[in-house]
Amino acid sequence: MSEIDPNLLRDIIMDHYQYPRNHQLSEEPSYQSKHMASESCIDDITVQVKFDQDRIEDVRFDGQACTISTASTSIMSELVKGKTKEEANEIIRNYFSMIDQKEYDEDLLEEAIAFQNVGKQANRINCATIGWKALRDMIKESEGK
Amino acid sequence: MKIAECRKDFPILQRTMNHRPLVYLDNGATTLKPQPVIDAVMNYYTYLGANAHRGDYEMSAQVDAAYEGTRKKTAAFLNAHCPEEIIFNSGSSEGLNQVALMLSGQRLQAGDVILSDESEHASSVLPWIHASQIHQTKVEYIPLDEEGKITVENFKKALHDKVKVVCLAQVSNVLGFEAPVKEITKIAHEHGALVVVDGAQSTPHIPIDVQDLDVDFFVFSAHKMCGPTGVGVLYGKKELLDALDPVYYGGESNARFDRCGTLILKETPLKYESGTQPIEGVLGLGAAIDYIQSIGKDAIHAHEWELKQYFLEKAKALKTIHFYNEKAQSGICTFNVFDKGQMIPAQDVASFLNTKGIAVRSGTHCAKMLVDVLQVPGTCRASFYIYNTKEEVDQLVAALQEATLENCIGIFF
Numbered sequence: 001m002s003e004i005d006p007n008l009l010r011d012i013i014m015d016h017y018q019y020p021r022n023h024q025l026s027e028e029p030s031y032q033s034k035h036m037a038s039e040s041c042i043d044d045i046t047v048q049v050k051f052d053q054d055r056i057e058d059v060r061f062d063g064q065a066c067t068i069s070t071a072s073t074s075i076m077s078e079l080v081k082g083k084t085k086e087e088a089n090e091i092i093r094n095y096f097s098m099i100d101q102k103e104y105d106e107d108l109l110e111e112a113i114a115f116q117n118v119g120k121q122a123n124r125i126n127c128a129t130i131g132w133k134a135l136r137d138m139i140k141e142s143e144g145k
Numbered sequence: 146m147k148i149a150e151c152r153k154d155f156p157i158l159q160r161t162m163n164h165r166p167l168v169y170l171d172n173g174a175t176t177l178k179p180q181p182v183i184d185a186v187m188n189y190y191t192y193l194g195a196n197a198h199r200g201d202y203e204m205s206a207q208v209d210a211a212y213e214g215t216r217k218k219t220a221a222f223l224n225a226h227c228p229e230e231i232i233f234n235s236g237s238s239e240g241l242n243q244v245a246l247m248l249s250g251q252r253l254q255a256g257d258v259i260l261s262d263e264s265e266h267a268s269s270v271l272p273w274i275h276a277s278q279i280h281q282t283k284v285e286y287i288p289l290d291e292e293g294k295i296t297v298e299n300f301k302k303a304l305h306d307k308v309k310v311v312c313l314a315q316v317s318n319v320l321g322f323e324a325p326v327k328e329i330t331k332i333a334h335e336h337g338a339l340v341v342v343d344g345a346q347s348t349p350h351i352p353i354d355v356q357d358l359d360v361d362f363f364v365f366s367a368h369k370m371c372g373p374t375g376v377g378v379l380y381g382k383k384e385l386l387d388a389l390d391p392v393y394y395g396g397e398s399n400a401r402f403d404r405c406g407t408l409i410l411k412e413t414p415l416k417y418e419s420g421t422q423p424i425e426g427v428l429g430l431g432a433a434i435d436y437i438q439s440i441g442k443d444a445i446h447a448h449e450w451e452l453k454q455y456f457l458e459k460a461k462a463l464k465t466i467h468f469y470n471e472k473a474q475s476g477i478c479t480f481n482v483f484d485k486g487q488m489i490p491a492q493d494v495a496s497f498l499n500t501k502g503i504a505v506r507s508g509t510h511c512a513k514m515l516v517d518v519l520q521v522p523g524t525c526r527a528s529f530y531i532y533n534t535k536e537e538v539d540q541l542v543a544a545l546q547e548a549t550l551e552n553c554i555g556i557f558f
């Protein structure tokens with residue numbers, strides 16, 4: 001577990017909640033979108049991704065969501081932009097490992113380590129993963145084609 | 146009301162949540178269980194044991210007496226005309242589905258309209274929406290007034306010749322307003338429409354008299370009134386229950402059948418109770434009715450309303466809490482918390498309160514259409530019951546005072 005000052009981690013979440021990045025959907029048809037409605041809470045978000053062959057050119061999202069789902073999706077959007085699908089998958093895998101309290105590579109996750117303790121509130125794991133699941137699914141679908 | 150005495154009846158109040166004394170304020174979702182209810186359930190498992198309506202031995206006869214005794218007790222509790230009007234099932238949701246399926250399949254024609262409203266719980270409106278897709282009926286909505294209430298005036302405006310069923314909650318689970326069911330029923334009947342009432346949120350709190358209300362069907366769940374989960378009641382007027390056919394078929398609801406398909410059903414209410422019922426649940430419901438009657442619904446309601454007014458007064462002084470249902474005279478308080486003018490997502494507030502040992506509900510409370518009326522994505526709901534105290538309200542207010550955005554996110558560290 002990271003030794004980083006908890007206040008710093010909290011501020012990362014605050015910042016991404018109050019000023020979410022990539023927080024506007026695109027009208028362009030080149031984007032794929034996935035609408036995620038969480039059964040357990042009010043989170044209702046749409047994530048969009050634009051692939052340039054093997055690379056993730058852009059990620060966007062919008063919707064009604066709590067602090068954790070907004071901030072986690074915002075951080076994700078910054079992390080994976082410009083990465084190859086394979087790199088993004090590796091980041092996603094590590095993120096889910098972290099959420100499950102398993103081994104993970106901190107360096108890959110950058111600001112996303114702010115969610116390392118989200119499991120303290122078991123019902124909020126859903127919030128911290130809703131946007132990530134959307135992206136994971138869309139990458140998988142794109143690879144299936 | 147002697148709350149200190151009452152609290153002793155609820156063993157679960159001894160537990161902690163997040164290392165704090167439990168402050169349970171989610172009674173709209175379900176209520177805690179007093180010892181007499183727990184004992185009644187235990188007694189079935191440790192002593193009575195047999196199935197109902199089946200055996201020729203003493204145990205079985207004892208079960209029948211207890212089970213049918215609860216039917217009589219429930220009839221008196223709702224002031225039904227006779228015990229045969231009481232059908233046991235798994236709860237409000239099942240009762241509402243049963244009625245929607247029976248009426249849609251046996252009474253309604255394509256094009257007929259069911260009147261609902263946008264404050265309804267999913268369990269009251271979705272069965273009709275589903276049935277409308279099979280039977281080509283249509284669900285329409287009584288417009289709510291600016292506070293989110295159902296009024297007689299708006300009901301009259303929504304009523305027309307095609308309306309054959311009106312289905313609404315007597316008390317809304319989000320806003321806690323009581324609908325004018327008696328007046329609406331009178332007008333609906335004058336227009337030949339049947340009235341189905343969801344009593345899930347009213348039965349635990351206010352006196353119910355189905356004959357005075359004159360409703361055709363009424364449902365409630367035991368677990369929202371100190372009873373067990375998985376058991377509830379469908380009340381229906383005897384002549385309607387006699388005339389309709391059940392949704393489910395199977396053991397114990399039939400008198401005779403043969404290979405040619407000839408089927409003779411038992412009489413109401415047994416024709417509606419196919420298969421083994423939640424017997425321990427029914428017996429627990431009987432104990433819950435006794436428990437509630439011993440306190441009295443008037444006292445229960447007065448206590449909840451007092452707590453709500455106390456909470457409103459204290460919380461308003463904080464200036465960060467916005468209430469959506471101040472005027473609703475019930476124990477349901479629906480609100481959001483603001484930090485520097487910005488609304489904190491309801492779920493973050495609820496998680497923060499959890500760390501203080503306080504249980505409240507956040508979200509849309511299964512009434513997803515109400516979001517458009519209130520124009521917020523979600524709310525926090527604190528709902529009181531007999532065992533809640535002013536000290537608990539003080540703890541809630543103290544916690545809400547600390548509920549800044551920073552602190553709500555701080556719980557993860």
Ligand SMILES: Cc1ncc(COP(=O)(O)O)c(C=O)c1O
Nearest residue numbers: 236237238266268314318345366
């Ligand atoms: C107004 C209302 N109707 C119906 C229900 C469904 O009750 P149950 O889950 O016991 O079937 C509820 C419970 O949340 C409710 O509040």
